[in-house]
Amino acid sequence: MVIVLYTMLESIHTDRDEQKKLKEQWINQRLDSLEDSIQDLDKEIKYARQKQNEKLTSTQQSKLLFENLTEKTVSQLTDNKTQTILFKSNNSNNQCIWRTSSPMNTTFDTRQLYDSLPFDNPDGGVWIQGFDIQYNASQWTSNNKLKIILMPHSHCDPGWLATYEQYFFHVVRPIINVMLGKLSENSKYKFVWAEMSFLSLWWNHAKNDQRELLKKFLNNKQLEIVTGGWVMNDEANTHYFSMLDQLIEGHQFIENTFGNITVQSSWANDPFGYSPTMAYLLQGSGIHYMAIQRIHYHIKKALAKTKQLEFLWQQTWDRTVSTRIFTHILPFYGYDIPHTCGPDPKICCQFDFRRGVNSFTGCSWGINPVFINDSNTHERAELLLDQYRKKAQLYRTNVLFIPLGDDFRYRLKYEAKLQFDNYDKLFTYMNQRTDWNVQIQYGTLSDYFEQILQEKSLTEFPSYAGDFFTYADRADNYWSGYYTSRAFFKRMNRIAESYLRATEILFSLAHAQVLEGKIVSYFPKDDLFTKLIIARQNLGIFQHHDGITGTARDHVVDDFGQKYCKK
Ligand SMILES: [Zn+2]
Numbered sequence: 001m002v003i004v005l006y007t008m009l010e011s012i013h014t015d016r017d018e019q020k021k022l023k024e025q026w027i028n029q030r031l032d033s034l035e036d037s038i039q040d041l042d043k044e045i046k047y048a049r050q051k052q053n054e055k056l057t058s059t060q061q062s063k064l065l066f067e068n069l070t071e072k073t074v075s076q077l078t079d080n081k082t083q084t085i086l087f088k089s090n091n092s093n094n095q096c097i098w099r100t101s102s103p104m105n106t107t108f109d110t111r112q113l114y115d116s117l118p119f120d121n122p123d124g125g126v127w128i129q130g131f132d133i134q135y136n137a138s139q140w141t142s143n144n145k146l147k148i149i150l151m152p153h154s155h156c157d158p159g160w161l162a163t164y165e166q167y168f169f170h171v172v173r174p175i176i177n178v179m180l181g182k183l184s185e186n187s188k189y190k191f192v193w194a195e196m197s198f199l200s201l202w203w204n205h206a207k208n209d210q211r212e213l214l215k216k217f218l219n220n221k222q223l224e225i226v227t228g229g230w231v232m233n234d235e236a237n238t239h240y241f242s243m244l245d246q247l248i249e250g251h252q253f254i255e256n257t258f259g260n261i262t263v264q265s266s267w268a269n270d271p272f273g274y275s276p277t278m279a280y281l282l283q284g285s286g287i288h289y290m291a292i293q294r295i296h297y298h299i300k301k302a303l304a305k306t307k308q309l310e311f312l313w314q315q316t317w318d319r320t321v322s323t324r325i326f327t328h329i330l331p332f333y334g335y336d337i338p339h340t341c342g343p344d345p346k347i348c349c350q351f352d353f354r355r356g357v358n359s360f361t362g363c364s365w366g367i368n369p370v371f372i373n374d375s376n377t378h379e380r381a382e383l384l385l386d387q388y389r390k391k392a393q394l395y396r397t398n399v400l401f402i403p404l405g406d407d408f409r410y411r412l413k414y415e416a417k418l419q420f421d422n423y424d425k426l427f428t429y430m431n432q433r434t435d436w437n438v439q440i441q442y443g444t445l446s447d448y449f450e451q452i453l454q455e456k457s458l459t460e461f462p463s464y465a466g467d468f469f470t471y472a473d474r475a476d477n478y479w480s481g482y483y484t485s486r487a488f489f490k491r492m493n494r495i496a497e498s499y500l501r502a503t504e505i506l507f508s509l510a511h512a513q514v515l516e517g518k519i520v521s522y523f524p525k526d527d528l529f530t531k532l533i534i535a536r537q538n539l540g541i542f543q544h545h546d547g548i549t550g551t552a553r554d555h556v557v558d559d560f561g562q563k564y565c566k567k
Pocket residue numbers: 155156157270545546
């Protein structure tokens with residue numbers, strides 16, 4: 001800014017001597033200022049060195065803190081001043097206070113976890129990345145049942161191995177149609193949908209009776225829109241503007257199409273790490289709950305051990321509690337059925353009934369599913385309930401969340417029938433066994449969170465600040481290459497984003513001028529606005545976690561690029 005002002009000044013000045021004098025004066029001022037800064041920095045370095053000597057003690061303190069967190073609640077920890085270590089800058093103006101730990105009103109900062117964990121990766125048994133889970137069945141009684149919410153879902157990438165349109169016409173449209181049919185069969189069946197890019201395309205191609213059916217299931221809460229973004233966006237490479245823009249685009253579609261639907265919960269099962277910025281935007285958009293999956297396996301294990309997989313996610317800069325959003329972390333390796341019923345994938349896979357058909361992939365753990373019949377119901381239900389009970393040990397309430405789905409599931413009527421028919425039999429048997437003290441039902445993500453809050457209030461959960469990067473799913477397989485891969489497309493995305501933002505601003509200014517009657521000539525508002533929407537949607541789809549990340553196949557990435565460069 002100073003240089004610009006100076007250049008302006010220089011350009012209008014005619015006296016060369018005066019000009020030279022001014023320039024020398026300015027340079028001298030800058031040199032004085034730089035000298036002051038160097039002196040300040042020198043003081044900072046000396047102070048930092050002094051602090052470094054105390055660092056070991058500080059790290060040990062963090063470790064001790066985490067180990068002691070097990071049973072502590074937020075309110076108990078609010079007074080624990082040892083969590084926050086304030087580092088007062090030695091700057092001459094004494095105005096900056098640098099925070100090196102979590103805000104005083106959170107349980108801890110995720111950085112403290114990273115500092116305190118050994119990352120030693122020992123073999124955890126059937127749950128390789130975890131530990132052996134034991135439980136006492138008497139913890140559940142007739143008045144205190146284990147309440148299980150099973151959430152059917154289908155993870156649909158708007159571009160990955162195939163393009164957005166290829167997926168839509170061959171896979172996604174059939175999925176939505178099949179599930180509408182399934183929900184019509186039984187009012188207890190539930191389903192969730194995340195990607196508005198697909199739902200809007202489905203809507204455009206749907207007949208009126210299909211549209212009415214979808215509206216009906218949204219209104220009676222058999223179908224829930226989760227997150228409601230245009231895509232399930234990546235959270236590492238995306239600029240906050242694009243994160244927000246694609247979220248607005250999705251929510252605008254919901255608002256314009258369904259009107260009375262409010263998005264309550266966010267479902268982000270596949271992005272490769274999670275940013276507090278996204279949590280902040282979700283919370284700011286009125287969403288109360290969120291579920292996430294891909295965080296470092298060692299962090300999961302540590303949080304699972306201390307029953308801290310459910311927490312209030314708070315911004316690092318938040319000194320109040322205004323940014324908190326209730327967050328659930330799935331505990332195991334994946335979001336597929338083998339990794340969501342309990343700790344043992346060899347057993348859970350036997351309850352992914354699609355894998356019991358030869359035309360589909362079987363279980364890689366050696367035992368394929370057997371369908372439920374009168375003679376095996378007891379044994380199968382008991383085996384599955386054991387996994388549910390073990391999983392329940394990792395959480396603080398008696399409400400248990402079990403996602404039931406995988407990538408591009410429920411495409412065929414036959415497949416949906418297999419899953420629902422078999423689970424219906426298991427549900428009926430489990431619910432009839434009063435001595436098992438279990439209540440199992442289909443539910444949406446919000447159904448689960450609402451049940452949770454009937455058992456405990458939000459203040460009974462821990463709260464964290466910080467982020468969940470860098471993600472590793474096994475051993476030392478860190479998912480960091482995608483931060484920089486396909487740099488051309490990442491750069492082009494930023495350029496397109498800046499053009500879009502500039503165009504939006506210009507459009508708004510021009511429109512305001514038209515409204516005030518200052519521009520009398522023809523202004524094609526509707527035409528231009530439609531073009532803006534198309535640009536937002538095309539840029540929005542690239543924010544998908546296989547778009548800007550670069551994890552899609554070459555022809556899909558090219559397709560993304562073609563879309564957002566389209567005039
Ligand atoms: Zn995905």
